[in-house]
Amino acid sequence: MKQEKYKTDIQSSLEFLSREKLYADHIFNNSRSMISVIDRDYVYVKVNTTFCKALRGMADSIIGKSLSDVWGEETFSKSIKHNIDRCFDGATVKYEASFTTPQAGKRFFEVIFRPFPSDSGKVTHLLAETFDITDLKLTEKIAIEKEEEFKKFETNLPIGFMRCRPDGRIIHGNKAFLLIMDCRSENSLYSANFRDYYAEKGIFDMHVEQLADSKLKSFGRVPLKTCKGKDIVCRISGFMTLDEAGNPSYIDFAFEDSSRELMLENRLLEAQKLETIGSLAGGIAHDFNNILATISGYSELLIEDLPGHSPLSEKVSKIQTAVNKARSLTNQILTFSRQVEQEKVPVSVYEVLRETIGFVKSAAPPSIKIRSNYRDKQKFVFADPTQLFRVFLNLLTNAIQALEDKQGTITVTLAIEEGKKVRGDLNKVIVADEYVLVTLRDTGKGMDQSLLRRIFEPFFTTREVGKGSGLGLSVVHGIVSEMDGSVLVSSEKGKGSVFYIYLPVYSEKARKPALHGRKKKLLFVTGNRHESKILSLGLESAGFEMTQSSEIKHFNKILAETQTRPDIVIYMSDADQIRIDDLVSSFQKYGISPPCIIICDSNQDNPGEKLVNSGIISQQLVKPVSLKEIETAIQLSIKR
Amino acid sequence: MPGILIVEDNRELREMLKESLTRKRFTVQEADNGKDAIIHFKPGVTDLVVTDLIMPEEDGLKVIMTLREIKPSIKVIAISGGGKAGPASYLNMAKALGADAIYYKPFSVNEMIGKIEELLEIEQP
Numbered sequence: 001m002k003q004e005k006y007k008t009d010i011q012s013s014l015e016f017l018s019r020e021k022l023y024a025d026h027i028f029n030n031s032r033s034m035i036s037v038i039d040r041d042y043v044y045v046k047v048n049t050t051f052c053k054a055l056r057g058m059a060d061s062i063i064g065k066s067l068s069d070v071w072g073e074e075t076f077s078k079s080i081k082h083n084i085d086r087c088f089d090g091a092t093v094k095y096e097a098s099f100t101t102p103q104a105g106k107r108f109f110e111v112i113f114r115p116f117p118s119d120s121g122k123v124t125h126l127l128a129e130t131f132d133i134t135d136l137k138l139t140e141k142i143a144i145e146k147e148e149e150f151k152k153f154e155t156n157l158p159i160g161f162m163r164c165r166p167d168g169r170i171i172h173g174n175k176a177f178l179l180i181m182d183c184r185s186e187n188s189l190y191s192a193n194f195r196d197y198y199a200e201k202g203i204f205d206m207h208v209e210q211l212a213d214s215k216l217k218s219f220g221r222v223p224l225k226t227c228k229g230k231d232i233v234c235r236i237s238g239f240m241t242l243d244e245a246g247n248p249s250y251i252d253f254a255f256e257d258s259s260r261e262l263m264l265e266n267r268l269l270e271a272q273k274l275e276t277i278g279s280l281a282g283g284i285a286h287d288f289n290n291i292l293a294t295i296s297g298y299s300e301l302l303i304e305d306l307p308g309h310s311p312l313s314e315k316v317s318k319i320q321t322a323v324n325k326a327r328s329l330t331n332q333i334l335t336f337s338r339q340v341e342q343e344k345v346p347v348s349v350y351e352v353l354r355e356t357i358g359f360v361k362s363a364a365p366p367s368i369k370i371r372s373n374y375r376d377k378q379k380f381v382f383a384d385p386t387q388l389f390r391v392f393l394n395l396l397t398n399a400i401q402a403l404e405d406k407q408g409t410i411t412v413t414l415a416i417e418e419g420k421k422v423r424g425d426l427n428k429v430i431v432a433d434e435y436v437l438v439t440l441r442d443t444g445k446g447m448d449q450s451l452l453r454r455i456f457e458p459f460f461t462t463r464e465v466g467k468g469s470g471l472g473l474s475v476v477h478g479i480v481s482e483m484d485g486s487v488l489v490s491s492e493k494g495k496g497s498v499f500y501i502y503l504p505v506y507s508e509k510a511r512k513p514a515l516h517g518r519k520k521k522l523l524f525v526t527g528n529r530h531e532s533k534i535l536s537l538g539l540e541s542a543g544f545e546m547t548q549s550s551e552i553k554h555f556n557k558i559l560a561e562t563q564t565r566p567d568i569v570i571y572m573s574d575a576d577q578i579r580i581d582d583l584v585s586s587f588q589k590y591g592i593s594p595p596c597i598i599i600c601d602s603n604q605d606n607p608g609e610k611l612v613n614s615g616i617i618s619q620q621l622v623k624p625v626s627l628k629e630i631e632t633a634i635q636l637s638i639k640r
Numbered sequence: 641m642p643g644i645l646i647v648e649d650n651r652e653l654r655e656m657l658k659e660s661l662t663r664k665r666f667t668v669q670e671a672d673n674g675k676d677a678i679i680h681f682k683p684g685v686t687d688l689v690v691t692d693l694i695m696p697e698e699d700g701l702k703v704i705m706t707l708r709e710i711k712p713s714i715k716v717i718a719i720s721g722g723g724k725a726g727p728a729s730y731l732n733m734a735k736a737l738g739a740d741a742i743y744y745k746p747f748s749v750n751e752m753i754g755k756i757e758e759l760l761e762i763e764q765p
Contacts, residue, residue, distance in 0.1 A: 286694065289721030290650040292746035297656040300749050301663070327746055330721075632742075636755075 087113035160255030166248040168195035182226035199223035282337030336478035343628035345541035356392035359530035402444025432504030523566035527574035595637035674698030721745035
């Protein structure tokens with residue numbers, strides 16, 4: 001009985017053991033890991049099915065083999081042996097390795113060696129477990145690549161990107177953001193609060209509030225201040241990310257600097273405005289000239305009607321002077337609205353600029369310094385030199401008036417800019433490969449933005465009523481635009497203003513050939529050689545041979561020589577060293593009577609009218625005169 | 641005396657010109673726009689036309705072209721107070737069309753009369 005029971009116990013124990021072994025084998029062989037048991041001689045004593053499959057061998061062919069037999073001597077000694085040794089010292093060793101198996105080729109594995117002690121506790125074997133982590137590795141690699149790709153994209157994105165806490169503390173900003181905000185490094189951002197970059201901080205709070213629903217929002221153009229305190233305008237859009245509990249976690253903002261866009265828009269608006277005012281003012285000037293023509297004509301009739309020495313003649317003459325002044329005004333308006341004919345010739349900007357500066361220097365107080373820097377002296381532009389003179393004269397006069405206390409410096413530079421650069425700077429269609437850029441910089445009182453926007457408008461003036469017509473800069477604008485050029489201005493209150501005049505370079509080097517036969521000799525009698533030099537430049541281009549004289553001795557010397565004797569004389573009314581009487585007596589002395597044209601200042605009473613009537617002077621012109629008018633006067637004088 | 645046609649839409653200016661020229665014993669006809677000038681043009685009477693350029697109906701350029709077609713020997717003086725048709729100014733275009741003289745308003749009427757006498761080869765007394 002007792003034996004029976006013993007037998008049954010053993011049997012059930014054996015059954016139990018065999019079932020346990022079955023389970024163990026089943027788990028051992030069905031594991032996705034390669035599992036082996038290795039002894040201290042680095043020999044496999046047991047391997048599972050996965051191991052065999054990976055090596056494409058039967059268990060019998062692997063068991064009993066050393067690791068160097070299976071993996072090769074080099075791999076074994078270099079990357080396996082020392083790990084096994086550490087494990088036999090009692091440590092669980094875990095490492096990643098890549099090796100090639102006959103079943104799958106080169107794969108990545110995680111290897112774990114665990115000490116496998118005997119009943120006595122001595123480590124006689126180790127349990128090696130090797131997982132294939134190739135897919136994991138691959139995913140990880142892709143993730144890293146993607147992250148790097150995104151980082152690169154984000155860094156080089158032309159759009160500013162910035163992440164901040166809902167209270168505005170900045171977490172991160174990309175390169176474009178740093179550039180837009182004028183920040184030196186990303187590190188300087190970490191202590192910054194984005195709220196402080198808003199020109200109006202309340203708007204930031206409003207934006208955060210609007211982002212609370214976690215939807216992408218565009219805020220349009222927002223005025224911001226850069227790290228350096230500069231005012232800019234950015235197009236901003238934002239998106240708020242919430243945490244798991246639904247509380248605001250962080251906000252991502254995207255920025256596009258639209259300062260330039262805004263500037264160009266404003267510039268376009270200004271141009272359109274000036275165009276509108278121009279056509280309006282031009283129309284008025286046109287009608288006004290009709291009225292002036294009537295007044296002028298009737299006053300001429302009136303003079304005829306008056307008896308010889310009527311005291312009323314003088315009053316009529318004053319009407320005519322007033323008409324001339326009004327004519328000068330309408331002429332300026334028409335110049336602004338680009339409705340005045342310009343007799344354009346290739347002309348050297350350098351020459352005109354130099355003469356204008358000379359002219360201005362002679363009249364400006366000595367406490368004002370006018371510096372010039374000519375980086376080019378060769379280039380020509382296609383212009384009416386008298387009009388170009390007006391451009392520089394008006395700008396220089398303005399600059400002098402901007403210098404308070406008659407102290408300061410005006411710096412004029414002339415340089416050449418490439419057309420492509422000009423296109424970028426002005427954002428307009430270019431008409432030449434090169435442009436002359438004249439820059440006039442003063443250290444005067446400067447202007448604020450609201451003033452700056454209006455300076456080219458006709459009749460806009462900051463001077464007291466009666467001082468200055470307010471047409472100077474609008475005339476500049478008209479003339480420069482008519483030459484397909486541009487005039488820009490920048491200014492800072494209290495620091496001064498800079499005017500930039502871009503003029504397309506005239507490409508045909510060939511100058512106009514001389515007119516028929518011998519060049520006509522033209523003598524300028526003048527008090528200011530700079531102004532007449534300007535006219536000379538244009539007349540030279542038109543084929544005349546020019547001489548100037550402002551002093552009686554020199555004048556007589558020119559008349560004395562038949563070689564230098566002029567065909568035409570142009571007398572400027574400011575010639576104080578040579579009076580009309582001198583002119584007449586010198587002509588009589590040498591027995592000549594060349595046609596004589598007088599150019600009067602519109603601000604003076606006209607001395608010319610009587611002279612024209614007396615026959616000494618053949619034509620009379622009133623400033624501002626255009627080259628065209630002088631040429632017409634010359635043609636008419638020669639015919640007579 | 642030679643006949644002069646004044647084409648000018650501004651009444652005061654036209655009357656002033658008429659009076660000035662009548663005084664010099666010219667036979668003067670007037671039109672206040674280009675269309676009328678062309679319709680009522682009398683080639684046998686008119687030797688010279690003084691025409692404004694910017695006018696209602698037909699402009700001065702059309703007047704110059706049509707009148708020259710009808711009477712090639714006609715002398716033309718163009719007057720303008722400024723104004724542009726595209727890049728070229730009206731006065732420049734008038735010149736290109738063969739105007740014998742051009743004047744910017746306001747101009748000296750005596751100077752213009754001198755020019756008229758020169759063009760019509762009238763000996764000054």
